[in-house]
Amino acid sequence: MTAPELVLTPSEMKQADREAIASGIPGIELMRRAGRAVADAAEKIASSGGRIVVAAGPGLNGGDGFIAAALLAERGYRVSLGLLGSLDHLTGDTLEAARDWRGETPPAEEISFHDADLIVDALFGTGLARDLEGAARLVVERMNASGKPILAVDLPSGIDGSTGEVRGLAVKATHTVTFAARKPCHLLMPGRAFSGTVEVADIGISREILAAKGGSLFANHPPLWLHALPKPGLMSHKYERGHTLVASGGATRTGAARLAARAALRVGSGLVTVASPPEALGVNAAHLTAIMLRGCDGPEGLHAILQDTRFNSLVLGPALGIHSGTRAMVAVAVQARRSLVLDADALTSFEGMASEFRGAFRGAPAVLTPHDGEFSRLFKDHPDILDPASKIEKTRRAAAYTGAVVLLKGADTVIAAPDGRTAINENGTPYLATAGSGDTLCGLIAGLMAQGVPAFEAACAGVWIHAEAGASFGPGLIAEDLAELVPGVLRNLLK
Ligand SMILES: NC(=O)C1=CN([C@@H]2O[C@H](COP(=O)(O)OP(=O)(O)OC[C@H]3O[C@@H](n4cnc5c(N)ncnc54)[C@H](O)[C@@H]3O)[C@@H](O)[C@H]2O)[C@@H](O)CC1
Numbered sequence: 130m131t132a133p134e135l136v137l138t139p140s141e142m143k144q145a146d147r148e149a150i151a152s153g154i155p156g157i158e159l160m161r162r163a164g165r166a167v168a169d170a171a172e173k174i175a176s177s178g179g180r181i182v183v184a185a186g187p188g189l190n191g192g193d194g195f196i197a198a199a200l201l202a203e204r205g206y207r208v209s210l211g212l213l214g215s216l217d218h219l220t221g222d223t224l225e226a227a228r229d230w231r232g233e234t235p236p237a238e239e240i241s242f243h244d245a246d247l248i249v250d251a252l253f254g255t256g257l258a259r260d261l262e263g264a265a266r267l268v269v270e271r272m273n274a275s276g277k278p279i280l281a282v283d284l285p286s287g288i289d290g291s292t293g294e295v296r297g298l299a300v301k302a303t304h305t306v307t308f309a310a311r312k313p314c315h316l317l318m319p320g321r322a323f324s325g326t327v328e329v330a331d332i333g334i335s336r337e338i339l340a341a342k343g344g345s346l347f348a349n350h351p352p353l354w355l356h357a358l359p360k361p362g363l364m365s366h367k368y369e370r371g372h373t374l375v376a377s378g379g380a381t382r383t384g385a386a387r388l389a390a391r392a393a394l395r396v397g398s399g400l401v402t403v404a405s406p407p408e409a410l411g412v413n414a415a416h417l418t419a420i421m422l423r424g425c426d427g428p429e430g431l432h433a434i435l436q437d438t439r440f441n442s443l444v445l446g447p448a449l450g451i452h453s454g455t456r457a458m459v460a461v462a463v464q465a466r467r468s469l470v471l472d473a474d475a476l477t478s479f480e481g482m483a484s485e486f487r488g489a490f491r492g493a494p495a496v497l498t499p500h501d502g503e504f505s506r507l508f509k510d511h512p513d514i515l516d517p518a519s520k521i522e523k524t525r526r527a528a529a530y531t532g533a534v535v536l537l538k539g540a541d542t543v544i545a546a547p548d549g550r551t552a553i554n555e556n557g558t559p560y561l562a563t564a565g566s567g568d569t570l571c572g573l574i575a576g577l578m579a580q581g582v583p584a585f586e587a588a589c590a591g592v593w594i595h596a597e598a599g600a601s602f603g604p605g606l607i608a609e610d611l612a613e614l615v616p617g618v619l620r621n622l623l624k
């Protein structure tokens with residue numbers, strides 16, 4: 130079975146590089162392998178004998194650029210190289226790599242990119258320490274303005290490796306060759322969009338070293354959670370597949386709960402019940418068939434329903450209303466210690482009251498599914514959680530604080546468990562940005578937890594299945610389509 134894809138932060142990667150060097154691969158050898166991988170990638174893009182312009186920076190990223198430039202010249206390309214900073218200031222492996230290069234080293238800000246068939250961006254990699262300005266900024270502006278294909282070494286210069294943010298200005302690459310493992314910036318927006326197609330080159334750093342130095346951050350793909358997905362056995366009966374309960378809003382706000390309920394049923398929850406306020410029973414009844422319906426009058430009603438322990442998974446939030454009644458429903462659900470998904474109004478009703486969530490979810494599986502707005506409202510009095518520039522760090526801190534799995538939605542949804550395991554999703558589509566899409570996601574996650582999938586795996590699998598369903602449909606997608614697309618996604622996953 131394929132292993133989950135490890136993603137390493139720049140500081141973890143630096144430690145892994147050091148460990149590989151300590152284990153006997155000299156740094157210059159790592160750089161030669163990295164440079165060769167860049168040259169190989171360039172060869173696939175530029176036609177033979179074409180003109181390649183390399184922009185090299187002052188650090189190790191520039192060293193990779195010197196190696197690639199020398200190899201490409203040997204291979205018959207017309208190569209020129211511009212150096213940011215002075216040759217006299219190069220040190221260590223970069224200085225050694227520069228000795229491979231037989232050509233001139235004019236200042237990078239003086240070279241022309243307009244007659245290039247390919248530009249190699251080796252200005253900065255994981256060592257970018259501040260916003261681009263001066264000569265560095267000028268060079269990146271010219272590269273981007275050239276309209277030529279750009280191959281980024283490790284990551285597009287100007288992108289922050291750990292957050293994916295643009296530091297003032299960044300190279301808009303068409304391709305990126307990174308080394309040993311992808312970094313967060315290749316998955317997080319906007320870095321992902323700046324990276325173009327990303328290739329991971331093996332430079333001989335073992336998975337053991339990568340897992341020892343990283344090991345908690347993953348790309349969200351089936352190898353991360355497929356083992357946890359349920360397949361009904363020959364003798365299974367529906368109660369073994371769990372019973373999901375979804376709380377409905379009032380008479381004019383019932384659609385969200387039904388979307389979540391249908392998704393829970395489609396993803397395999399044996400039974401699904403909508404818990405409806407008495408005044409909304411009629412409208413819910415008119416729209417439900419396989420899904421069951423129960424009257425539920427506020428927190429007391431929910432408490433009464435939950436006396437039946439077969440309800441093992443719960444969705445609270447979509448269209449429930451922003452008020453103290455919703456907070457009371459959440460309190461009942463938390464006390465009942467069932468698998469729990471909290472979304473939308475169940476989060477916004479706690480605006481500025483995150484302290485009520487402190488440690489609240491430890492001991493029972495829970496997933497919080499805010500989008501950025503809900504996250505900011507919930508944690509508005511917690512700068513320690515809101516302020517980090519990294520979406521990974523924010524989500525991890527929220528998970529550690531609450532004891533729940535936190536799933537921070539967006540084009541680059543991040544899912545973090547309280548123990549630090551974190552995944553970044555990348556198979557989505559902007560067509561998922563449609564009303565009710567998030568409600569469907571809640572149902573998928575709750576439906577998986579109903580079947581015994583642990584919270585982190587259920588959240589990761591739910592996000593991936595949701596995104597895969599949306600991407601398989603494309604233009605014209607509405608939330609009602611999503612649950613109907615789930616069987617096709619599951620069929621491919623479980624075959
Ligand atoms: N042994 C290793 O550690 C390996 C590292 N590799 C390469 O090394 C790179 C990391 O190298 P470094 O840590 O030297 O970092 P970088 O080469 O990414 O950048 C650091 C250099 O840029 C300067 N700098 C940073 N931000 C700047 C800014 N905004 N404006 C102007 N100058 C700025 C710094 O003063 C420093 O000289 C990786 O991205 C990868 O390409 C590869 O060669 C593989 C092996």
Ligand SMILES: Nc1ncnc2c1ncn2[C@@H]1O[C@H](COP(=O)(O)OP(=O)(O)O)[C@@H](O)[C@H]1O
Pocket residue numbers: 500538539540541542557558559560561562563564565566567568569570595
């Ligand atoms: N540009 C995008 N690319 C991929 N997925 C997206 C994009 N925009 C939104 N999504 C996904 O669509 C869903 C929207 O959920 P949410 O904001 O809760 O919507 P709603 O409240 O309308 O149900 C989330 O799963 C989110 O990750």
Ligand SMILES: [K+]
Pocket residue numbers: 190250251252253254281282283284285286
């Ligand atoms: K670069």
